[in-house]
Amino acid sequence: MSMKNKQTEGIAQVIPIDQYYNDISRIIDDAEWMGEDDVVELYLPEKEQIKRDMDEGELWYPNF
Numbered sequence: 001m002s003m004k005n006k007q008t009e010g011i012a013q014v015i016p017i018d019q020y021y022n023d024i025s026r027i028i029d030d031a032e033w034m035g036e037d038d039v040v041e042l043y044l045p046e047k048e049q050i051k052r053d054m055d056e057g058e059l060w061y062p063n064f
Contacts, residue, residue, distance in 0.1 A: 014060040021050045
């Protein structure tokens, strides 16, 4: 069941860190494919930090 409704819209949430890592990886892969080096440079440090967090046992990522 989705929590998206008028009451929860705009409320910060946490998401599974592996899902966020996969999303960021997909953005980077697409940007590399399209030759958008500025997008890759923007997201690559975040991807590396998320990977370190995962290696340290983090399970959740706050999306705020």
